[in-house]
Amino acid sequence: MYTEKVMDHFTNPRNVGELENANGVGEVGNAKCGDIMRIYLDIEGDIIKDVKFKTFGCGAAVATSSMVTEMVKGKTIDEALVISNAAVAEALGGLPETKMHCSNLAADALHKAIEDYHNKQQKKE
Amino acid sequence: MRVYLDHSATTPVDPEVAALMMTYYTEKYGNPSSVHSFGREAKQALEQARSQVAELIGATPQEVTFTSGGTEADNLAILGTAEAFRKKGKHIITSCIEHHAVLETCEYLGKNGFDLTVIPVNEEGILLVEDVKKAIRPDTILISVMHANNEVGSIQPIAEIGKLAKEHGITFHVDAVQSLGKLPINVVEMNVDLLTISSHKIYGPKGVGALYIRKGVRIVPLVHGGGQEKRRRSGTENTPGIIGFGKACVLAGQRMADDAKHQTQLRDKLMNGILERIEYVKVNGPLGEKRLPNNVNVSIRYVEGESLLLSLDMLGIAASSGSACTSGSLDPSHVLLAMGLIHEIAHGSLRFSLGRQNTEEEIDYLLEQLPKIVERLRMMSPLYDQVIHKKQA
Numbered sequence: 001m002y003t004e005k006v007m008d009h010f011t012n013p014r015n016v017g018e019l020e021n022a023n024g025v026g027e028v029g030n031a032k033c034g035d036i037m038r039i040y041l042d043i044e045g046d047i048i049k050d051v052k053f054k055t056f057g058c059g060a061a062v063a064t065s066s067m068v069t070e071m072v073k074g075k076t077i078d079e080a081l082v083i084s085n086a087a088v089a090e091a092l093g094g095l096p097e098t099k100m101h102c103s104n105l106a107a108d109a110l111h112k113a114i115e116d117y118h119n120k121q122q123k124k125e
Numbered sequence: 126m127r128v129y130l131d132h133s134a135t136t137p138v139d140p141e142v143a144a145l146m147m148t149y150y151t152e153k154y155g156n157p158s159s160v161h162s163f164g165r166e167a168k169q170a171l172e173q174a175r176s177q178v179a180e181l182i183g184a185t186p187q188e189v190t191f192t193s194g195g196t197e198a199d200n201l202a203i204l205g206t207a208e209a210f211r212k213k214g215k216h217i218i219t220s221c222i223e224h225h226a227v228l229e230t231c232e233y234l235g236k237n238g239f240d241l242t243v244i245p246v247n248e249e250g251i252l253l254v255e256d257v258k259k260a261i262r263p264d265t266i267l268i269s270v271m272h273a274n275n276e277v278g279s280i281q282p283i284a285e286i287g288k289l290a291k292e293h294g295i296t297f298h299v300d301a302v303q304s305l306g307k308l309p310i311n312v313v314e315m316n317v318d319l320l321t322i323s324s325h326k327i328y329g330p331k332g333v334g335a336l337y338i339r340k341g342v343r344i345v346p347l348v349h350g351g352g353q354e355k356r357r358r359s360g361t362e363n364t365p366g367i368i369g370f371g372k373a374c375v376l377a378g379q380r381m382a383d384d385a386k387h388q389t390q391l392r393d394k395l396m397n398g399i400l401e402r403i404e405y406v407k408v409n410g411p412l413g414e415k416r417l418p419n420n421v422n423v424s425i426r427y428v429e430g431e432s433l434l435l436s437l438d439m440l441g442i443a444a445s446s447g448s449a450c451t452s453g454s455l456d457p458s459h460v461l462l463a464m465g466l467i468h469e470i471a472h473g474s475l476r477f478s479l480g481r482q483n484t485e486e487e488i489d490y491l492l493e494q495l496p497k498i499v500e501r502l503r504m505m506s507p508l509y510d511q512v513i514h515k516k517q518a
Contacts, residue, residue: 010435016505031469031508034429034449038507054507058431062505
């Protein structure tokens, strides 16, 4: 049902946890639908210096969260903003059809975290 | 180590059953409808199997109609009754925790001119006879209630509902797929008119089931053709499968008491073991006598069921879950929701269904591994943060 890559990210998820000094946090999903993804970003200048995630959900939810953190670490905000849910799924070698809509939200969480970062910066100014 | 704890999904075919079936594939392969000796020996074995199946449920052989499985038997019972009685009335009563083979069939009728009443259940997953009584109307033609629930193992008050149905002259259908071989069944004592059973849940082959149709009960067939099964189900009989089913029924009858004792012991060990080792766990379904001997169902808070299943599977342990991810829809199990569980807790449910071959060692292995899996997933879960923070405070 899942690709080897999905199982690898589910079994050994990258960047799990919280960032105490996060300056951007984004959360999507809800407990009702069975998936919650939270992404923490540490952005310095224009660069995503560090990223962590916490996820409640199925194998695809965990794997996409893990994958998106790997994809954005060290990247610029602009580079992160063009990453789509579809691109995350593709990087995992694909997801089962039924998972594409309900559990493939990691890029949305990332974009929300960036939005949160921008909002916080604006408040500072 | 590979540990199979999903016997409510399916069971292995008993080697005795498989060996017997093989003969009817390769040697005694005749069509039971044929007049020659090949046909006659197949026919004879078919009728013996019919007696064996009938015996396990307290019926006469003439009352057993073989089908392709539980789903077809449910469809034949419900659609066949609706068709037979549509001039008398169009009201059907069922429960909210039925298997989809019953629920979907009733809902199909609901969209096609029939009126459906779906009875709720209590927090243990058991329906109240009183609610069935209240739902009965002059135009009620069918009551369909399962004997034991496949997800939480709750046993329903079938005999009382049967009595009620009889008093009102309503056809009573019972899906007994999960209880066959686990609980004693007597269609006469339980006042059942139609009873669905399946072979592959009792160490028989897949693709075989039966519908008990009480003598004199009217039903219209779904499958028309050569008139097999007394015109109730046309099509050349699946003789090897049916003969295997018959043998499986004999073995189930012989082993029922021992199986129940063994599995109850393992069930309670597993249930108590989980509660002792893992925090924030809820047992779903009733305890003790009102529960199938082989069913364990727990909700593990702050984690999601499919993640649990994948993690268990990597360690060779097979279980199932009522999470949305495994139900193929966006909602978790309709049974758990009907029992009043909130979505979040229903998503974290795990079902272990025990079988004849499970051992204490296997349960020990599971009890050793499960807490580690839960801990790992909880540390990943944003929902668990509040618990960590509370503990730290």
